[in-house]
Amino acid sequence: MEYFLQLFFSGLSKGSVYALIALGYTMVYGIIELINFAHGEIYMIGAFTGLIVAGLLTALGWPALAILAIAVVVAMVYSGAYGYTVEKIAYKPLRNAPRLAPLISAIGMSIFLQNYVMLAQTPDFLPFPRLIPDLAFMQKYNSFLGTSDLLIIVTSIVVMAALNFFIKFTRMGKAMRATAQNRKMAMLVGVNVDQVISATFIIGSSLAAVGGVLIASHMGQINFYIGFIAGLKAFTAAVLGGIGSIPGAMLGGLVLGWTESFATGYVSSDYEDVFAFLLLVLILIFRPAGLLGKQRAQKV
């Protein structure tokens, strides 16, 4: 039982990370039906920005938690700005193009950003200061859940709740939902669609940055390639939960995290990804729009 719980919490913290990144995929997809392959790279850029801020502030001798907070905020701003710019350069000119064209420019963007960071910084792994302190009261639960795991889980829950609130009740949130449902109609009722799309990219990208900084600080290292696998997994999670649905991203992330964790624990980590993808295939066969996705009838 203890072993089961340990694996359960491992999966929970891993799943929360996937969920945080998956939000960006799911939001963008919901609005413009594009798999934003460069999203993993935005996560990576967030982590790098966090590292630079942390480096500057550690040199000044600030306390760890303050550094963490500022690093997260600055990383969010920069990742948001990157997301905005990426959309303007690579996707906006393709809004009326065939459906696969933006997908290819997204793959190009992903390759470009990886190599840009590699050249601007370094190809090697860089140490990232571990800014999350080990809280005293968590000590006795450490074999289940560390402080940083807890922080990651709590953050993703808070973010998820805030985002849901934002989408449901604010003006921009409503505009987003309207655009997602029918872009042309939204335009007709006076929604500035360009603005909505930009806002979506900015929000999705800054959420990825939160994940980037927290995970980097948890793992103690980053390099230019960390976005690729994280992005691929998060994308899987988004589809699993039902792409376009925000609670779906959370659920998908958790299901994916647990699958990997239990597969590792009870079978073999050699095949954890095989199990993850098999689960995905099975779920999509029985629920072709994901766990919480809307099962839409085909219009005739």
Place this chain on the structure above:
Amino acid sequence: MASQQLAKNFKQSVVAALWLSFLTMPLMVIRVDTVEKTITWRWMHLLWMLVGSFVLALVWYFLMDRRDRGGANDGNLNTEAAPSRFSIWLNNPRVARPLMAFGLLFAVAFPFLFSMYQTNILISALIYVVLGLGLNITVGLAGLLDLGYVAFYAVGAYAYALLNYHFHLGFWAVLPLGGILGAFFGILLGFPVLRLRGDYLAIVTLGFGEIVRLVLQNWDAFSFGPSGISNIARPGFFGVTYSVSQATTYIYYIMLAFVLLTIFVTARLKDSRIGRAWLALREDEIACQAMGIDNTKAKLLAFAMGATFAGFMGVVFAAKTTFINPASFTFMESAMILAIVVLGGMGSIPGVILGAFLLMLMPEYMRAFSQYRMLLFGATMIVVMVFRPQGLIKARRKIYKVNTKPAGQA
């Protein structure tokens, strides 16, 4: 008018340069080491960034203007753009035949004109031409987005490598087998995904590709795991053994024949009954079914046909590199093949060929830029897509001219 435009572009470019410099400032300028607590400032980079992005922005806006102005003419949704003068000229048999003859002659003479390196990378490009044309059937014609195409390629490659290792089967014996195995796996993948549409299909095929790779990586007893299989025999020719450069030339001719065959087959397929069914399937599944087309059969056939070519190419690939391991069959490879199809022009055979040449040869010829080549490669993909979203060579649909005199009024 023109000067106004120029002034506007100039202003926009200044803004863009400032914005991009702000954006890239932390990563380009600052380098930190949090262990030694050192910070390196590289302000020179900011200057380059400012100047560089200004120039690029100027070019970008200039091209965007041209694109948008041009777009007003041929961007109309419902008309097939009139064929350009160039393509009419090309379609003229008097021009096309000699050109074709010359091209063929050149291709045949190629290994004798250029070095082994040139031949070698041309083989790679030709392999990708066939892969692109194969995927074009699934994606371009039938509209089924497949992100795990590389799995079939892996199936062919491992089929040859393993059969060669265990039973010393030759290239020619395994070649048809590779195709059959590819088709078999295509159908295997096709069945579970029949109900899925669009991007859900994409992620399941992606998952399938990854599963195949992971199994090859972890199942040591079967596939030798990550250390791969080496010393795979090159193709034989009635017991003649070749040196490396002779073998390269030989494989080149095999590939050349293969490409011609593939072009022929795919061109015929496109205009066949099943090809029409695929096109209908791509445009509207329900309408297609209503027209009496068996959707299931058409989809499975699309997967199987596409996968067959990948299976063939896998065998050639294994024979060419003489060594394979799972590192060659990652998701990025599938993405590259898809990029060939989309960049070249979905559904267009010359487009796919051009796309394969561009994407496979560009990184090779950019070796001179060494570390910058992948950066430029990514940028090229974006630029081509932005300025030619239909692909380099747009697929032209066959237009049937029907006499449209309404029957009732005479």
Place this chain on the structure above:
Amino acid sequence: MKARWILSVAGVAMAGLLMVGCGKKDEQKTDAANATASSDKIVIGVAGAQSGDLASYGLPTLNAAKLVAKEVNAKGGINGKKVEILPMDDQCKPELATNAATKLVSEKVNLVIGHICSGATKAALPIYKDAKVIVISPSATSTELTQSGDYPNFFRTISYDLVQGKAGAEFAENTLHVKKVAIIHDKGDYGKGIAESAKTALEEGKQAKVVLFEGITPGGVDYSAVVQKIKNSGADCVIFGGYHPEASKIIIQMHQKGLKIPFVSDDGVKVDTFIKTAGADAEGVYATGPQILADNAIYKKAIEDHKKDFGSDPGAFFPQAYAASQALMNAVAKAGSTDYDKVAAALRSEYVETPVGKIKFDSKGDAEGVSFSVYQVKNGKYELVK
């Protein structure tokens, strides 16, 4: 119908024409390169992953070669000829490795440092062998590369899987006296090769039992599940085959979960980056590697030069790459030319002072004179375990 068919073929023709343009230019350049190569330059190809996910293992080698070349050139070159470094990226992919190899062969380069990954090396070696090119790898550890005897043109400055895995396993059972060992690897050809030879060695030694043998996905965001599994297996020692990023993530998470058992790893972990990324958690980690004496003046200077020229600490396999570059350039100097047989003979007979010791190569191509030892991280530094 006919028209379209013709158009397709015309497409091929056009693409072909395009090729002529590019090809011609390239050919001319090649000729120019040849002309100069024979007269006043010695061109050394450096092949390996220089972009993509494994670039961090390939670029340090390029840097090492550049540094050695710079030093040699500052002293007037080899026999009056300047050394030039020609980088060739293969992204550690077999097919790109064959392209890189044929490119080097076509440019008449007959000295190569590389490739980085065993897989890429295996794909490229037949081409080099056919063209009589000397290849020295700083990091291709696959046992069969030298031990099979298939490749007389191949040399390496790193010890191979069998030696490394065995060294780690023997250290664990004979010195640490552990009874239950968990072996973890990164599913790569390097890590898994080492993990497997460690497993074989432990099974033959019969003193310790292998309780867990698992691969992890490199680049994963979290390894806590596998750490829990190690804990659950009751292992009292972990042997890890792979590179430093995963090693550092695992050791950090092991300590977080209160699992403090010895951690034994390989050459890929015995780099300073590991100590930096794992921080305090690196303390006590064992890693096998070539013996680099603390007062080795060459290595100290190499690190200084690297910091000066590239603004950072050297990365993985840097000492081995530095040694390979030195050995190669020395052999050319001793042979008096770049002739294949002469250089190969010189590599096998002439000792060179390098960061990894005073070395030459045996008949199979493995380095002699590299003393192989176990290191432990103490106070933020790798120190020799006596």
